[in-house]
Amino acid sequence: MQEDRRLAVLRAIVEDYVSTEEPVGSKALVERHGLNVSPATVRNDMAAREEEGYLTQPHTSAGRIPTDKGYRLFVDRLSTVKPLSVAEKRAISTFLDGAVDLDDVVQRSVRLLSQLTRQVAVVQYPTLSRSTVRHIELVALAPERVLVVLILSTGRVEQRVVDLSTPLSDEELARLRSRLNLAATGEIIADAVSSLRALGEDPSAGSAATVAKVLVEAMSDHRSDHRVAVGGTANLARFGDNFDTAVRPLLEALEEHVVLMRLLGEATASGTVTVRIGAEGPYEELASTSVVTTGYGPQDEALATLGIVGPTRMDYPGSMAAVRAVARYVSRILDEA
Amino acid sequence: MQEDRRLAVLRAIVEDYVSTEEPVGSKALVERHGLNVSPATVRNDMAAREEEGYLTQPHTSAGRIPTDKGYRLFVDRLSTVKPLSVAEKRAISTFLDGAVDLDDVVQRSVRLLSQLTRQVAVVQYPTLSRSTVRHIELVALAPERVLVVLILSTGRVEQRVVDLSTPLSDEELARLRSRLNLAATGEIIADAVSSLRALGEDPSAGSAATVAKVLVEAMSDHRSDHRVAVGGTANLARFGDNFDTAVRPLLEALEEHVVLMRLLGEATASGTVTVRIGAEGPYEELASTSVVTTGYGPQDEALATLGIVGPTRMDYPGSMAAVRAVARYVSRILDEA
DNA sequence: GACTGGCACTCGCTCCGGGGGAGTGCCAGT
DNA sequence: ACTGGCACTCCCCCGGAGCGAGTGCCAGTC
Numbered sequence: 001m002q003e004d005r006r007l008a009v010l011r012a013i014v015e016d017y018v019s020t021e022e023p024v025g026s027k028a029l030v031e032r033h034g035l036n037v038s039p040a041t042v043r044n045d046m047a048a049r050e051e052e053g054y055l056t057q058p059h060t061s062a063g064r065i066p067t068d069k070g071y072r073l074f075v076d077r078l079s080t081v082k083p084l085s086v087a088e089k090r091a092i093s094t095f096l097d098g099a100v101d102l103d104d105v106v107q108r109s110v111r112l113l114s115q116l117t118r119q120v121a122v123v124q125y126p127t128l129s130r131s132t133v134r135h136i137e138l139v140a141l142a143p144e145r146v147l148v149v150l151i152l153s154t155g156r157v158e159q160r161v162v163d164l165s166t167p168l169s170d171e172e173l174a175r176l177r178s179r180l181n182l183a184a185t186g187e188i189i190a191d192a193v194s195s196l197r198a199l200g201e202d203p204s205a206g207s208a209a210t211v212a213k214v215l216v217e218a219m220s221d222h223r224s225d226h227r228v229a230v231g232g233t234a235n236l237a238r239f240g241d242n243f244d245t246a247v248r249p250l251l252e253a254l255e256e257h258v259v260l261m262r263l264l265g266e267a268t269a270s271g272t273v274t275v276r277i278g279a280e281g282p283y284e285e286l287a288s289t290s291v292v293t294t295g296y297g298p299q300d301e302a303l304a305t306l307g308i309v310g311p312t313r314m315d316y317p318g319s320m321a322a323v324r325a326v327a328r329y330v331s332r333i334l335d336e337a
Numbered sequence: 338m339q340e341d342r343r344l345a346v347l348r349a350i351v352e353d354y355v356s357t358e359e360p361v362g363s364k365a366l367v368e369r370h371g372l373n374v375s376p377a378t379v380r381n382d383m384a385a386r387e388e389e390g391y392l393t394q395p396h397t398s399a400g401r402i403p404t405d406k407g408y409r410l411f412v413d414r415l416s417t418v419k420p421l422s423v424a425e426k427r428a429i430s431t432f433l434d435g436a437v438d439l440d441d442v443v444q445r446s447v448r449l450l451s452q453l454t455r456q457v458a459v460v461q462y463p464t465l466s467r468s469t470v471r472h473i474e475l476v477a478l479a480p481e482r483v484l485v486v487l488i489l490s491t492g493r494v495e496q497r498v499v500d501l502s503t504p505l506s507d508e509e510l511a512r513l514r515s516r517l518n519l520a521a522t523g524e525i526i527a528d529a530v531s532s533l534r535a536l537g538e539d540p541s542a543g544s545a546a547t548v549a550k551v552l553v554e555a556m557s558d559h560r561s562d563h564r565v566a567v568g569g570t571a572n573l574a575r576f577g578d579n580f581d582t583a584v585r586p587l588l589e590a591l592e593e594h595v596v597l598m599r600l601l602g603e604a605t606a607s608g609t610v611t612v613r614i615g616a617e618g619p620y621e622e623l624a625s626t627s628v629v630t631t632g633y634g635p636q637d638e639a640l641a642t643l644g645i646v647g648p649t650r651m652d653y654p655g656s657m658a659a660v661r662a663v664a665r666y667v668s669r670i671l672d673e674a
Numbered sequence: 675g676a677c678t679g680g681c682a683c684t685c686g687c688t689c690c691g692g693g694g695g696a697g698t699g700c701c702a703g704t
Numbered sequence: 705a706c707t708g709g710c711a712c713t714c715c716c717c718c719g720g721a722g723c724g725a726g727t728g729c730c731a732g733t734c
Contacts, residue, residue, distance in 0.1 A: 025726050038678050043727065061684045061727050100558070101496055135476040139488060149486065149494065151476060157486065157494050159438055221437075233570060234588035243580060251571035362697050375707050380698065398697050398713045 005037070009045045010054055011078040014066050018315055023063030068278040068312060075275050075316050082317040084325050088116060092329050099333065102155035106229050109306060109330050114232020116322040119310035120254065124264060125227040126154040126303040128219060133184045133192045136215065138177045143167035148211055150218055154303065154334070158218045164207045176208055180215070193219050226257040239311055249285035250309065263309070267295035267302035270331055273320045278312045288312055292319045296327040298334040306330070345372070346382045347391055348415040351403050355652055360400030405615040405649060412612050412653050419654040421662055425453060429666050436670065439492035443566050446643060446667050451569020453659040456647035457591065461601060462564040463491040463640040463671070465556060470521045470529045473552065475514045480504035485548055487555055491640065491671065495555045501544045513545055517552070530556050563594045576648055586622035587646065600646070604632035604639035607668055610657045615649045625649055629656045633664040635671040643667070
């Protein structure tokens with residue numbers, strides 16, 4: 001059918017353009033893909049597609065390139081999931097299995113993702129908010145100075161140094177420790193915050209109040225929510241010539257963690273890969289970049305987001321497959337820890 | 338004197354070239370700097386300088402640009418230390434004073450440095466090797482599973498999960514904890530490693546041996562020695578046109594921490610700023626980049642290196658001043674912690 | 675009605691040659 | 705030792721010509 005072929009043409013154009021980075025013309029299209037029609041027919045189809053807004057020409061009498069809308073259709077309806085090769089799967093497991101702690105997992109994931117997709121990879125650290133308190137530890141640095149260490153179920157560790165108004169003996173410290181742990185250990189962050197806050201506002205609690213306040217602060221410190229690892233920026237070299245219009249704004253965005261978080265968007269349920277194409281994203285300057293993300297976390301609860309950022313002209317099926325595979329694997333690792 | 342003026346000419350050329358990014362000619366030079374001689378004289382001087390290898394011409398009948406050797410002379414003998422402005426100093430202190438932990442200090446330093454110099458900033462995390470053990474904490478996750486937390490004097494925290502062959506009661510855990518702390522707390526890493534290693538090889542030590550082994554591994558884990566924070570890569574946009582020959586190799590180098598460490602070189606005594614110009618560095622691909630570094634650490638002991646990386650055509654006095662100032666300030670903060 | 679072959683046309687890319695200009699090297703003069 | 709003058713070099717910019725990939729359209733065929 002005509003309609004089928006038109007879709008096939010759109011798909012072929014996207015694929016060719018992604019691999020050659022050049023506008024694709026009717027003749028080349030017929031040759032490279034086994035379309036059993038003449039270039040003239042394809043031209044008509046392309047004209048129709050352009051009419052509908054899926055394609056454009058950089059200038060009259062040049063080949064066509066997909067528009068954002070064209071990519072959208074491609075991603076939604078035309079791309080078949082590209083399964084990873086065995087070698088790639090093995091690479092993922094061997095690479096990630098060697099990780100020793102959370103930091104290491106995140107760093108390895110970033111590197112892995114950027115290598116698999118040859119794009120810039122972004123991995124958000126698991127959020128505090130939904131994790132639970134595993135343990136609170138106090139270490140006396142001096143009689144009036146205590147190191148407070150907060151250990152969370154995701155494996156994250158936060159630490160603060162606290163100066164107290166009165167010196168604390170070892171026994172008092174131990175008592176304080178068990179008191180705090182009693183109040184917080186095992187609790188989800190939100191609950192721990194509220195019970196500690198009560199303690200922090202109790203004027204009779206003394207040192208306990210001071211420490212509790214610091215803990216509350218550490219727990220609600222959204223700075224750590226915004227922690228992300230970025231890797232593979234060297235891949236931006238393949239972005240094309242337009243350094244100032246495309247690469248520089250992207251590099252800037254990658255450094256601003258707040259901006260980056262917005263770019264990543266809400267963590268979507270693990271398993272569902274989100275694709276944001278060009279102008280669909282929140283930043284005008286990044287109109288020529290796309291973002292492919294998914295959520296991950298233990299028990300497939302989407303505690304954080306991970307994904308890649310690249311030119312709208314990217315290999316969507318491959319990127320989506322890689323992002324999903326890495327997210328799955330990382331989630332499994334977090335399950336074990 | 339003739340000789341003095343020739344030096345002045347060299348300095349002027351470096352300064353002008355750095356700010357304009359264009360080969361500088363005799364006429365412009367005389368005008369911009371108050372040299373009381375004619376362009377012809379300057380031309381003679383420049384020819385002499387070129388003869389000696391301090392200057393080159395991109396092509397005959399163009400202005401001169403400094404060679405690496407020219408920059409070297411400039412850095413060694415011609416540049417006056419450019420004191421930071423009051424605003425800059427204040428920026429440093431306000432920016433760094435808000436830091437809550439080691440990670441935060443490092444991250445803020447990177448950002449600060451890149452903003453001050455408008456170059457790529459690199460800050461190495463303080464090495465484990467010369468720091469001391471502040472505390473070892475054990476947290477029971479399950480009867481046979483323990484979270485081991487190692488806290489070092491630099492404020493760094495390492496953690497590992499250990500599976501034991503036999504379950505451990507709370508009392509046993511407490512005993513193990515104090516035993517380990519007795520052996521390691523207060524010791525310099527190297528000493529702690531040797532006493533723990535003895536424990537780890539004692540077949541009668543049971544669980545203690547298992548945990549000790551993990552601790553030894555964590556302490557001698559050089560991975561963390563190579564941890565670095567990088568920032569300001571967007572500044573590479575100002576590197577000029579030669580993306581493939583200059584920017585891409587640099588981006589790649591910045592991602593490979595091992596490479597990066599070599600690029601930073603040995604930590605030099607705090608206060609001494611090291612400048613590596615172009616081909617003086619260890620990598621051919623980075624022939625057009627310079628590195629400005631210095632050591633930092635508590636008590637001005639050079640535990641780690643920080644600095645900036647940029648084109649050979651950079652503002653050396655400004656960069657050196659900024660690097661030194663930030664290193665000093667960070668060292669002071671580490672003293673307090 | 676869908677497809678095809680043919681044809682005129684468009685328009686970016688590359689190459690080429692000529693002017694303009696910044697800068698140089700050199701030399702004779704002070 | 706320095707300067708003014710002058711001829712020369714060579715990059716850079718510009719406009720025009722030629723090329724070629726690709727298009728749109730139209731008349732013709734199944």
